[in-house]
Amino acid sequence: MTTTEDARIAMLNWPGVVEAYRKYLPVPAEAEVVTLREGGTPLYFAPRLSKLKEADVYIKFEGANPTGSFKDRGMTVAITMAKHSGAKAVVCASTGNTSAASAAYAARAGLRSIVLIPSGYIALGKLAQALIYGAKVVQIKGNFDRALEIVRELGETGLVTVVNSINPYRIEGQKTGAFEVVDALGFAPSHHFIPVGNAGNITAYWKGYNEYLSDNKCSSVPKMMGFQAEGAAPIVKGEIVRFPDTVATAIRVGNPASWKGALAAASESEGTIGAVTDKEILAAYTYLAREESIFCEPASAAAVAGLMKTTVPRRSTVVCVLTGHGLKDPDTAITQIEVPGAVEATLEAITKEVGI
Numbered sequence: 001m002t003t004t005e006d007a008r009i010a011m012l013n014w015p016g017v018v019e020a021y022r023k024y025l026p027v028p029a030e031a032e033v034v035t036l037r038e039g040g041t042p043l044y045f046a047p048r049l050s051k052l053k054e055a056d057v058y059i060k061f062e063g064a065n066p067t068g069s070f071k072d073r074g075m076t077v078a079i080t081m082a083k084h085s086g087a088k089a090v091v092c093a094s095t096g097n098t099s100a101a102s103a104a105y106a107a108r109a110g111l112r113s114i115v116l117i118p119s120g121y122i123a124l125g126k127l128a129q130a131l132i133y134g135a136k137v138v139q140i141k142g143n144f145d146r147a148l149e150i151v152r153e154l155g156e157t158g159l160v161t162v163v164n165s166i167n168p169y170r171i172e173g174q175k176t177g178a179f180e181v182v183d184a185l186g187f188a189p190s191h192h193f194i195p196v197g198n199a200g201n202i203t204a205y206w207k208g209y210n211e212y213l214s215d216n217k218c219s220s221v222p223k224m225m226g227f228q229a230e231g232a233a234p235i236v237k238g239e240i241v242r243f244p245d246t247v248a249t250a251i252r253v254g255n256p257a258s259w260k261g262a263l264a265a266a267s268e269s270e271g272t273i274g275a276v277t278d279k280e281i282l283a284a285y286t287y288l289a290r291e292e293s294i295f296c297e298p299a300s301a302a303a304v305a306g307l308m309k310t311t312v313p314r315r316s317t318v319v320c321v322l323t324g325h326g327l328k329d330p331d332t333a334i335t336q337i338e339v340p341g342a343v344e345a346t347l348e349a350i351t352k353e354v355g356i
């Protein structure tokens, strides 16, 4: 077989996370799987970051998922199960990415999708996605935490299925990220850096690593290193933050639903839940684009901002999850750079402008 054929077959064969990891997931054989072939995302070696930290640093780029964030991993399972149980409509509260994923998977399944988002605090790309996939978008005059309270109440009416990470199928799907890390490396990393918002993802990764350990797919589990934004760091502070505030809108959460899961992951793994400032987040965000050619969204950069100020053992293997794509939030990117003005359309003007 030629290399081209191998590549073509590898590409066509990735079936999405439910088929790839069916053995570890609670999806019945007879359920019709709703998938956009999420997962199978790249694990990049990060040469400059590795040199800086004197360790082998890898980046799991979840921006490569079909809707541009890791939320797709959980949504394929949640929507598959909602459809299988006969649901007609799904609802979620969202800082943006959950709404994009819910809208896309609901459209594929032929379900109605309703999303509640905090007015004025959702990145433009995410709002555009939810709308173009055909969700009913309700912007509320309140923050994410309030939206989630209302969604819980809506779920209790029994009229709609909640697809936030309080839906256990979301966590089940998201744990496949840990499987892919171990499958790619051949072993578990020593440290796993991850942003923490509603805390579902750190809970899911910890579950995934432990299931792989139990199944002898790896012989150790990493220290879980979760990072919140300083203005939205309830777990670090040990109390609910009533008015969370950060440039990293995807982790602008003051009362995380999986608070206990995050604490358990950090303590059982001898890791930590720490905080990073917006300034540190934006520095890591720009660094990743300039030095590693990876454009992620600000919340994702919190993981690398956390790594920047953590000492890891020399030559250890470190994984940072970059949870979402940079194009989700072009407005923040634009604030970090100087957008050039127009120059005369002459060779002379242009060579002068670029300095060659």
Ligand SMILES: *Cc1c(COP(=O)(O)O)cnc(C)c1O
Pocket: 069, 070, 071, 097, 098, 165, 195, 196, 197, 198, 199, 200, 201, 202, 250, 251, 297, 299, 300, 323, 324, 325
């Ligand atoms: C949802 C999200 C997070 C936070 O994940 P939690 O599971 O809520 O902790 C971080 N980054 C991005 C890009 C997200 O969409």
